[in-house]
Amino acid sequence: MNVLWENIVITMLSFGILYWLLHKFAFGKLFAVMEKRRELVQGQLEEARQTREQATAYVEEQKEALKQARQEAFEIIEQSKQSSSKQARDLLEQAKTDAIRLKDEAVRDIESERNKAVDALRGEIGSFSVNIASKLIEREVESSPTDQEKLVNQYLQEVGRKS
Amino acid sequence: MHEAPVIMLGGFHLDLSAVLMLFVSMVIVFVVCRLSVANLSVENPGKFQNFMEWIVEFVQSIIGSTMDMKHGKKYLSLGLTLILFIFVSNLLGLPLGFITEAHKPEMIFGHVIEATKGLTGGEHAEILWWKSPTADISVTAGLAAVVFILMNYLGLKYNRKHYLKHYLEPFPIFLPLNIIENFSKPIALAIRLFANIFAGEVLIAVIIKMKYLGIPFLGAWQGFSIFVGGLQAYIFTILTMVYIGQTTIHEEEH
Numbered sequence: 001m002n003v004l005w006e007n008i009v010i011t012m013l014s015f016g017i018l019y020w021l022l023h024k025f026a027f028g029k030l031f032a033v034m035e036k037r038r039e040l041v042q043g044q045l046e047e048a049r050q051t052r053e054q055a056t057a058y059v060e061e062q063k064e065a066l067k068q069a070r071q072e073a074f075e076i077i078e079q080s081k082q083s084s085s086k087q088a089r090d091l092l093e094q095a096k097t098d099a100i101r102l103k104d105e106a107v108r109d110i111e112s113e114r115n116k117a118v119d120a121l122r123g124e125i126g127s128f129s130v131n132i133a134s135k136l137i138e139r140e141v142e143s144s145p146t147d148q149e150k151l152v153n154q155y156l157q158e159v160g161r162k163s
Numbered sequence: 164m165h166e167a168p169v170i171m172l173g174g175f176h177l178d179l180s181a182v183l184m185l186f187v188s189m190v191i192v193f194v195v196c197r198l199s200v201a202n203l204s205v206e207n208p209g210k211f212q213n214f215m216e217w218i219v220e221f222v223q224s225i226i227g228s229t230m231d232m233k234h235g236k237k238y239l240s241l242g243l244t245l246i247l248f249i250f251v252s253n254l255l256g257l258p259l260g261f262i263t264e265a266h267k268p269e270m271i272f273g274h275v276i277e278a279t280k281g282l283t284g285g286e287h288a289e290i291l292w293w294k295s296p297t298a299d300i301s302v303t304a305g306l307a308a309v310v311f312i313l314m315n316y317l318g319l320k321y322n323r324k325h326y327l328k329h330y331l332e333p334f335p336i337f338l339p340l341n342i343i344e345n346f347s348k349p350i351a352l353a354i355r356l357f358a359n360i361f362a363g364e365v366l367i368a369v370i371i372k373m374k375y376l377g378i379p380f381l382g383a384w385q386g387f388s389i390f391v392g393g394l395q396a397y398i399f400t401i402l403t404m405v406y407i408g409q410t411t412i413h414e415e416e417h
Binding site: 003004005006007008009010011012014015016017018019021022023025026027029030031033034036037040 | 177306
């Protein structure tokens with residue numbers, strides 16, 4: 001195997017030509033497109049990062065809002081619970097006082113009715129007793145009926161008090 | 164031994180086989196590259212474009228491992244051309260060889276082929292037409308010469324002071340050694356590439372002599388030769404970049 005210097009020169013020339021051809025017609029375009037693609041990918045990555053950040057912030061915001069809403073709902077329930085129990089207590093109170101009042105009125109009515117009845121009865125028993133007594137002791141009573149009736153009434157009053 | 168079809172043309176030796184194979188390699192590399200950039204798209208790259216971008220990124224990583232990418236960007240085309248050209252060249256000899264047998268002086272384009280000169284009855288010469296161009300030491304020497312010229316030229320252009328100073332380091336007496344070192348680089352490049360590919364083709368020729376028995380060996384060896392071809396292209400490219408990096412970039416003392 002002998003080295004031919006002509007071959008060396010031919011190889012150098014053909015390599016030079018190939019380099020020039022590729023550089024001019026193929027690689028220049030390829031490198032430009034690759035650079036563009038790199039920029040595109042970087043831009044998209046940046047965009048994705050921003051979108052993710054936004055999404056995270058949004059979720060955080062939503063969480064906060066949800067928490068607040070829950071708090072409010074809890075407060076509302078609590079308030080309504082309190083107000084309803086207070087209302088119930090008020091109603092109960094009202095009912096109690098009404099009942100007491102009604103009972104007192106009834107007791108008073110009964111008392112007055114009874115007093116009336118006792119008075120009426122007392123009056124009747126008095127006149128009946130006067131009649132009976134007048135029939136029994138007609139003679140003495142005829143002389144002074146008014147004094148006698150007064151006397152009888154006095155006695156009956158005592159009787160009523162004792163009963 | 165296979166002879167190269169060399170003709171004398173105006174006082175110069177012209178190796179028709181080398182010229183043919185160099186031309187075929189160039190055409191294949193150029194067509195592949197041209198096709199891959201035919202439908203370039205930023206948004207939606209095709210398979211071919213992805214493949215080509217993968218190669219570009221591979222070469223970028225080679226350059227990036229030997230020098231700063233800021234300096235190395237302008238050598239990207241060189242690295243790509245080298246790796247593609249050498250890889251295609253390495254593979255060309257694998258699928259077929261084309262050999263003619265001459266028993267008398269053969270003429271081509273009106274010139275006699277040197278190896279067949281003076282052949283008389285009974286003697287014959289085997290002329291090898293189709294082979295890997297890199298299986299010819301003249302071709303690999305040509306590639307290495309390109310690298311040699313480039314590295315020294317670039318060293319002188321971008322880093323003249325330190326490039327010249329490094330011949331006298333660590334002591335001026337090392338000058339001859341440094342010059343030998345400088346020349347040993349392209350020689351090693353040329354011989355490494357040539358020997359690997361030539362040995363592969365020799366072994367293929369030997370296996371073919373085994374006739375049918377050699378088929379499994381041939382398959383295995385061809386597969387391995389593809390690997391070797393890729394590896395040698397990679398080594399040639401990375402060494403080129405290392406040499407250029409050594410001569411052009413002056414590392415500041417740390």
